[in-house]
Amino acid sequence: MFDGIPRRVVSLWFPRLASNRALRMRPVDGAFALTLKQNNANRLYCVNLAAERQGLHRGMSYADARAFCPDLQSRPADLHGDQRFLHILRRWTTRYCPWVGLEGKDGLVLDITGSAHLFGGEEAMLADMRGRLMRAGLSVQIGLADTRGAAWALAHHGEGVAAPGDMLGALEPLPVAALRLEEETSVALQRLGLRRIGDLAAAARAPLSRRFGPGLLLRLDQALGTQPEQLTPIADPPHYGVRMTLPEPIGLLADVMSAADRLLAQLCVRLKAQEMGARKLCMTLRRVDQECQQVELRLARPLREAPRILALFERGLSRVEAGFGIDQLRLEATQVEPLPVRQVSHVSSGDKDRLDDLVTRIGTRIGLENIHRFLPADSHIPERGFTIAPAAYSEPASGWRRPRPRPLRLFPPEPIAGIGPRPPARFRWRRMALTTGRATGPERIAPEWWLEDENWHSGVRDYWRVETRQGRRLWLFYTPQNPGWFVQGEFA
Template sequence: MGLSDAKALCPDLLTRAADHYADDRFLKLLARWADRYCPWVGFDGHDGLLLDVTGSTHFFSSEADLLDDIHDRLYSYQLNVRSGLAGTIGGAWAVSHFSKGVVPNGQLKAALSPLPAAALRLDETTCATLQRLGLRTIGDLLATPRATLGRRFGLPLMRRLDQALGDQAEQVNAVAPDVSYAARLNFPDPIGLYDDVAAALERLLHRICEKLKTQEMGTRVLLMTCQRVDRASVQVELRLARPMRDAATILPLFERSVREIDAGFGIDQIRLEALSVEALPAKQLDVGGAQVKQNDALSDLITRLGSRIGLDKIKRFQVADSHIPERSFIVSPAAYCEAEGEWEVQSGRPLRLFSPEPIDGREKSPPTAFRWRRMRFSVAQATGPERICPEWWLDDPDWRSGVRDYWRVETRQGRRLWMFFTPQNPAWFVQGEFA
């Protein structure tokens, strides 16, 4: 029911907003914990786990004892769980959701027959239709001819029924283990000199980069944690403008930060971890290899400057798809975007733009003489108009006045200006200047 109806029936009802990210993270941690019982652990939706305990039950006196151990441990963590153990995934799912315990070998059909049809993992529409037809339990479905069920409900129902009884194979999709890109180095005696820290960092970098290369991954963020003898820790974070896995290239980028480390009475442990990784497949260099190296050199320069002032403060102009002069480009952090080749300047548009500055004039044609920025100009030639309409789907206060008629004006004083006229509210403005 809806939340308002539920609170009307139960005024003291406690509610909390769902955090799906935290739920998924907890389920992954629970899957790692379940590795103690079997090597094959998979997810069952967003609230369950599937364990293939084939060959693992002999570590316990019986299958029931295995389930009891799972429940006892989870209850100690204040978790309420439901479980079921059967010879098939569908049978275990049905028992865990609508019954409990262990289904002995050879008794799967008898254990599933009294359970409702929803225990076959069917959708709500199919379950409602089965209820109207009087087929309320799995036993009712088994007593009905297969040809009749197949014609009425099709393949999904028959597949779920066969999977539950073991007539159709189904296996657990095990959770792929997360690869940890981290390395640690302990020292028998504390160190504090820059050369010693740099040597240790180089060794850790080679270990992580080898793992990144094996996985065809690259890192954008590296975190070095130095544990001092007084139990305090010093951290150095390096953000890269491009994904990298070359230790020889990364190591010099750490130099400035490593020299500023306060070693205190000495450092007895250094840990290096790649916090942000992304795919970096191997590439075959061709005739354009020189251009690739040039782009990498630019990214390394951005990284060195960003370590001093911050990567977000180094900007790059990007082309935007808009006919509005002010919106024909965007400014983005250079470290998180790629250059889009040569900048194509639309004909008739100036390279220098500024906020519209009003001048005297009410006529539709450009004024023969006007005053702008405390200077007087006389028009030698005017080309136009070019009518530009506002983007009605964007609420831009500078364009609420309506359409604009742009003119390219050449003055006798040598200045070439980009001016526009607003027909709705007659007025003239200067917005750009040609080189």
């Protein structure tokens, strides 16, 4: 009860939610099914009405379905897409009431207490729901009752509306499976002759509790309203957007930056409250002629410090054409990431922050994905001793730990003339005549036999660090199995 108003709950069940969503994007004629691989077998996950009429059902193997229906059209199921679509429906149903929650993977539950009169009564509200959902191409079954359990039972086992205060009368003819019981419990009750909810309500409670545990009677009492059941709505995700409407149009860069500073201060307060940081921001500037211009800023690291973000926005805002003036600014963080509070020390350095800001400034010109950094990899093979990762989406490594120095520049092996296992005294490389002044080595590196690499089919390599009299400091290697000398790198 809420202020004397009896509680009323609506359950919406979408029996073909996944197939309806898929057919909304790409309609087809005839039987259609979504498939999902389960236990190394491809099975039907959701079918449309035409497929159901031909005897196909959920859980059926795809091979058997094609035997029953050779013209069956199918696509792979997208479970994440279905959940996103269900959340979109949840947000849409808030037009009827603010208390809306999810009911499994294909249903919604609404607490419409005190809101039905806004739509002309319960019948008019349900008719409006059904009509709008059907026009959107969604199959739906609706149940309305005083309790969540009763509404679910009516939606899944014969649509209907339970009169206020008479849950048993509405649920009495329904099967015991309508109480949201486990399949094993439902089958066991049917074997005992308790096939309907009315039979279960009339049976002695003590024997049922001893045999099936307290869960069975709890479900029955929740459906009948003698035990409460919580209905928890899902809150909308935080919206990280702020807006400012100006009494007089502005056009100077200094004025625009001042307005952006105020918006950033408000936005960063929201981000800090949720321990989030902005990764992508979009500033929309509306001119007096109703034309809008957008300035997007992609950050190398999640931030919520207004002064740092404002300095990075300056280049984009300086390119805005103000026209006859700007009268509204809107700032939104379109992509956010968790940014927990960090302990700041008096010995901490701002070098990392300056590097991140530099990456952001360069990224606004050439794109963040075009700025890379080298990271160490766990391999003793020179070509595999590093990986290349986007600087904006990776952290710098603490250091390169190598037992012996490696050249700064690596390139594919280039053959040179040489005889014997020691570096040649004189050789030509890239049209240069070089003389060996000092040679350090060898360092034998064996191939990684568990990986296929054509470049290392020649076997082990003996690497030498050669300093030439002409000033070149090269990295040479010798292949004992197939005698030959090669240059692969150059030290700085």
